[in-house]
Every structure is written in C-alpha cells, then in structure tokens.
Amino acid sequence: MATLQERRAESPSAVTLVLDVPGWPGHLPGQHVDVRLTAEDGYRAQRSYSIASAPAGERVELTVQRVADGEVSPYLVDVLEAGDQVELRGPVGGWFVWRPQDTEPVLLVAGGSGLVPLMAMIRTRRAEHAATPFRLRYSVRTSADRLYADELEPAPGLEITHLYTRVAPPGEPRPPGRLTRADLAGVPPSDCFVCGPTGFVEAAADLLVDLGHDPARIRTERFGPTGG
C-alpha cells in the first residue's frame, strides 16, 4: 500500500501524486506501477502509470493525466487526498528503461503525457550527475499543457525543444502542428525513447527510422484511453 503525501498540479488536467511506499525496492527511470482501486462492492479497476521521479528512497512520484471517461484517473486526479492509501504494484517493466551507466547519447521524444517516464530519465541523469548528452523533443498542445514547465530548463548536455500542436506561444518560429521529419532531424545516432499515444509513437518511430536511426536502438511505449 502507498500513502499519498502530497499532490502537485502540473497542468489543468494533470497532477503529480507524491507517494510514500514502505519497502519500495527502488526503480529504473522508465518503469511504471500498476495502481489498483477496489470499490466497496469489491469491483476492482487497475491502471498502469509511469513513475515520474528519480529513485529516492521510499518516495515515488506519479504524474496522472485525467482521462474524461476514465474509471481510475478522475479519482486519482480529483479525489485522492493526502493521507489516503492506494494499492500499488511495482516497479514493473524492464524494456523501456534508461540506465545511468549507459553513456550513448539519448534522444527522448514525448507526445503529451508521454513525457512522464522520460522526465524520470532526465531527473535521474541530473541526480546521478551523468554527462550523457540528452535531447528532448516534447510535442504538446499549448504552453499551458506543458508538464514540469518550471523544471524543464535546458542545462549542460540537456537540449529541450517544445513542439506545439495547437497553439504556439508568441515568438515561437515553428507553426503549430503535428510532429514532422524536420522536428526530429539533426540528431546524431542515439538511444531513442519514444512515449505517447499510439498514433504519435508510430509516426515518431517511422520518422526516426526514415532519418537513419537504427531500429534496434528505438524503444517505444504506447498508452491510450484504456490507461484511464
């Protein structure tokens, strides 16, 4: 069982849940947890959420995006209060992970809340003082929808590019629109991590292959409404 310590609004529809998980064994950035809710009548619903935080003892942060007709996310985003408990299983997943000892350049491609597991990688890189070059291409509707807006600043070895799909802020030269080949061009061979809705991930992975990236170095993770 995990206990909610604190909640932080990240955008109008997303919240970060700071959880205390006694006995947490630690995790790798990119891993996720399954959250299970049980209703009074015994009905159970389970969803998978990516871990947003770097490993830090028994503290685990999840960023949850509200899915309009979801069974689980509206409860987590709007109802769960500090001190409440949720059943949590994890960490799970050993494929879509970055290990700090890997020194190859990294390209992160995020679509919407697909940023969450990639943020765990960026935070872990920082916590471990890793010099591995990281590049983030973050596709997001508008600047108000950006997650971790205050924290996501370029740093030595960390390049950040926002790709707005609906409305670009004033002064942004790129017209708003979906991810294009040009958005992903100019990146040296890298370990690529792509996370977002299924359509976004497939488009991005195809563009990366088209640009000459080795398919064996492209790791993908898709999410969808069933994650609600």
Add this chain to the structure above:
Amino acid sequence: MTLDGNALAGSLREIFAVDLTAALGTCAHCRARGPLAEVVVYADAPGSVGRCAHCGEVVLRLVHGPDRVWLDLHGLLSIEIRLPA
C-alpha cells in the same frame, strides 16, 4: 485501440519471477524475434491479446478472472530471458 507489451509488465510480473517485457520472443508464425514490450496489445477485449508486430498473428493471450489467470503463449515459439546479473 492498441497498446504495446509494456502494458502487460505488471500482469506478467504477477506470474513470473522476472520481467518478461525485455525478454525476446520468437513468433511461432513468422519467426520474427523481438522484445515482448513491442508486441501489439489489444486491451479492450475481456482479456489482453498480443499480436506480433511483424506479421500480426496472435502471440499471447492473457485473461484475468477473480481468482485465476489464463495465459496462452502458443503463438510464441520460444522466449529468451536474460537473467539478472
């Protein structure tokens, strides 16, 4: 609506002692080999159906009941699992 094998990590970890999403599966139909994380997963069914990302044939089915789980792996010829160091 499709997902991928990453979404099955928790359910498979409930059954197996190691993570299976990073394991390399060989499709029994087309012999393509890749991590189970890349299997195309249809999760809207009563259970989850995983299809080969290359040929589209069913490689696994996973169904949860109240007190048991059914796992059908007959579409996989083999699974290669790297043991923790």
